[in-house]
Amino acid sequence: MGKVVLVTGAARRLGGRFVRRIQRDPQVDRVIAVDAVTPEHPLDDAGFIQADIRQPTIARLLAEYSVDTVVHLDVTGIALGGGSRTALKETNVIGTMQLLGACQKSPTVQRLVVKSSTNVYGSAPRDPAVFTETTPPKSLPSGGFAKDTVEVEGYVRGFARRRPDVAVCVLRFANILGPGADSPLASYFSLPVLPTVLGYDPRLQFVHEDDVIEVLRLGAHDAARGTLNSGTFNIAGDGVLLLSQCARRLGRPTVPLLLPALSWAGAAVRTLGVTDFSPEQLRLLTHGRVVATNQMRETLGYRPTYTTAETFADFARSRGPGLLPPEALAGAVDRIAGLPPLSGGGPEGGMSGGPDGGRLPTQSAN
Incomplete structure (x- = not known):
């Protein structure tokens, strides 16, 4: 018999895509999709059960359907239907605790895949240039979603110690983007004007939603060489982009603000429900974050289809033109960079610059 896979968070777009994708795998016999709300998208032949993972009902489902693989996608930074931050934290943390308790008691569960985030590393001024999994x-x-992910991973490690017979795969995704991306960072990049922190140009990494689906699918199966895909893995596209590069490629002007002013502006737009300027997002937009992906390639055996730049390009196309056409903006930057240097502006009597306005070069994060 094939695998019986239970997927949490099926009402979200990403969860729905994964449910439809995993059904096509020949090793999978049945897919049980679970969420507290009814999904608006089709789930094909998967059986949907409306259930809140914060409730003990989840243990009954594992037993009733003899589930052997659990894919936990219901750890997220945006509440469905405009729910409160408190309810979201309960689903992320309390829901995970309840799910892990059910898996611990289940004699049939053999594999657990958890969608996590590189947010667990935080963003601080003295961070290393590149984070590894260790x-x-x-x-x-x-606070916020980043703290939720730290707590979730702590509970998952405890579960792995208590059930060493279960293969546990924790996938730390970089910022997920793509045409259907639904995240605080996607909302930020959708603003007509991008507020930034004065004096900072953070390095950012992205992973395409298509790659997210494929990595989750890979994590739910045994590796090609017959071993179990287990452990913790950073998942991101090759390369990095500076925030200034992202703004130019979107054709959106930036408004550099002092950090206190940006925090105030963030609170104002958050009140209006426009986007989420949480403290963790402000730290990301200040200090950035880059992770190594060697383990993703060498142990998990996955190479992303999209680089960070290609992921952002696909996202940018889905958002339409900004206020400033990228081609015209790039031309203006080139013309400014080509002006004669001003006297007294540097060691040669002028400002050092390049065709991209004197920005820092991108760095590889592999």
Whole structure:
């Protein structure tokens, strides 16, 4: 018999895509999709059960359907239907605890895949240039979704110790983007004008939603060489982009603000429900974050289809033109960079610059 896979968070777009994709795998016999709300998208032949993972009902489902593989996608930074932050934290943390308790008691569960985030590393001024899976953060996240992911991973490690017979795969995704991306960072990049932190140009990494689906599918199966895909893995596209590069490629002007002013502006737009300027997002837009992906390639055996730049390009196309056409903006930057240097502006009597306005070069994060 094939695998029986239970997927949490099926009402979200990403969860729905994964449910439809995993059904096509010949090793999978049945897919059980679970969420507290009814999904608006089709789930094909998967059986949908409306259930809140914060309730003990989840244990009954594991037993009733003899589930052997659990894919936990219901750890997220945006509440469905405009729910409160408190309810979202309960689903992320309390829901995970309840799910893990059910898996611990289940004699049939053999594999657990957890969607996590590189947010667990935080963003701080003294961070290393590149985080590996074993690099401790300089400053643990103090709140929001980042703190949720830290707590979730702590509970998952405890479960792995209590059930060493279960293969546990934790996937730390970089910022997920794509045409259907639904995240605080996607909302930020959709603003007509991008507020930035004065004096900072953070390095950012992205992973395409298509690659997310494929990595989740790979994590739910045994590796090609017959071993179990288990452990913790950073998942991101090759390369990095600076925030200034992202703004230019979107054709959106930036408004550099002092950090206190940006925090105030963030609170104002958050009140209006436009986007989420949480403290963790402000730290990301200040200090950035880059992770190594060697383990993703060497152990998990996955190479992303999209680089960070290609992921962002696909996202940018889905958002339409900004206020400033990228081609015209790039031309203006080139013309400014080509002006004669001003006297007294540097060691040669002028400002050093390049065709991209004197920005820092991108760096590889592999």
